[in-house]
Amino acid sequence: MSLPIERDVRRFRQIVRGKVRENLKRYVSHGEMLGRKGKDVVSIPVPSLDVPRFRFGDNSGGVGQGEGEEGESIGQGQGQGGQGAGGEAGAEHYTEVDVPLEELAALLAEELELPNIEPRGKAAIQAAKAKYNSVRSTGPESLRHNKRTYLKALQREISTGGYNPTRPNIIPVKGDKRYRSWTSVDEPMVNAAVIYVMDVSGSMTDEQKSVVRNAAFWIDAYLKSQYTGLERRYIIHDAVAKEVDEHAFYHTRESGGTRVSSGYRVCAELIEQQLPPAEWNLYVFQFSDGDNWGEDNDRAFTLLGERILPHVNQFAYGQVESPYGSGELLGQIESRFGDKHDNLVCCEIEDRDAIYPAIKTFLGAGR
Structure with a gap:
């Protein structure tokens, strides 16, 4: 039987999940949580969650007592129309929630x-993992099995x-x-590696790199959910390329x-x-x-067609x-490789709002 506090926590998580789902497209497009990313969680701003509660007023006047005209409002709270502090409601408040x-x-x-x-090919690596599957009479207190300990003590008391x-x-x-x-x-541990290749020449602005960053964040999140390890x-690259952090x-x-x-050569x-x-x-x-x-x-298409496309789950x-x-490269890649490689996916990302459908295009094939 769950305690009331546990039910409340579950209910709160369901509400948060619903709020995140409502705003997911905005999060993907504008990357509001990228600066709040931790190791395993992200701090996301969600609209404040107000808990309904009863508010008791002054009932000293009684119901239907005193003078008044038909249609006149009853109760307190009829102010003088002043412009004092706090006269207007503020903007919607937000709460930081770790997801x-x-x-x-x-x-x-x-x-x-x-x-x-x-997973494709032979991409399975055996990894040793500790599995708790037995009980013994010695060990550290942090691993004490309380139920078994109590049962043993009960058996001893009864037998004596x-x-x-x-x-x-x-x-x-x-x-x-x-x-x-x-x-x-x-245990088999399926590993995956994702390689990001980006043009940083003079025609790529900070806004374009921000679009790339948002897309990469969500690509990482999805691939991590599919594989035990993700490298x-x-x-x-501009005219020359290098691997960086x-x-x-x-x-x-x-x-x-x-x-x-x-960039293709380094890849x-x-x-x-x-x-x-x-x-x-x-994945590239x-x-x-x-x-x-x-x-x-x-030169670029020879590298892509012979040394990259045949060896990857997907090239996006x-x-x-x-x-x-x-903007000519997209059409050239599609015309050169589109009919020959089903692991090639291409799309245009016009602005931040196009990140959301682009991710579906990139990851929708399940390769």
Whole structure:
């Protein structure tokens, strides 16, 4: 039987979940919780949750007593119409609520109707895991099994004739104590790696990188819910490319021209040297404004077609709209590879509001 406080907590969580679901599209589009991300939870602002309560007033006048005219309001609270402090209601108040990343991913999957991913190839790694499946008479107090300890003490009291049913007083002694014990078992641990490739040339602005950041946050959340482990790698490029950490990926200033082949080359080398497809489920997400140096296209498409597409679960190309980019790369990739590789997904991301449908396009195939 659950305690009232437990029912209240469950009810509160259901209300919070409903509020998050109502505002999920706005969270995805505008990234309001990205700066509040912790290790396993995100602090999300939700509208204040007011708990209804009775408010008792002054009933000294009684019902129907005193003078008055028909239609005149009764009771107190008829002010003088002054403009004192607090005369107007404020804007809607918000409360910070911690929501597990796993729950956010589940909400996203429900709202966008995302399928579960079927791992490909031999991407299963055996990992040792402790499984508590037995009880022993020695161990640390932190693993003491209280129920087994009590039962052992009760058996001892009954067997020695010391048990009094009318005044039961069971006090375990050292010999009664029982502790949880474990054995190590091998469990398959399916790993995945996601590689983000972003153009940081002069035509990519801070707004475009913010769109990429929001999309990557939700892609990470969903993939983490599908795999035991998720490795993230980041590549930036203008005319040259390099692997960087997450902070540099989102904060590198724009400069230089654009050679997409440089980003593909670093991505291919990363897969070949550190993330062999036989051991990893691989996802590549490329973000660009569609610009590329014309003479670089053949080199770039050779790398993509021969060293990346055949080895990944999915290659997703998202083209963010920029006032400076040509936007030609999207059509070129689709015409070159669209009919040959079913693991290729492309879409345009015109602005922040387009992030939500873009995520469904990227992840809806369940690869």
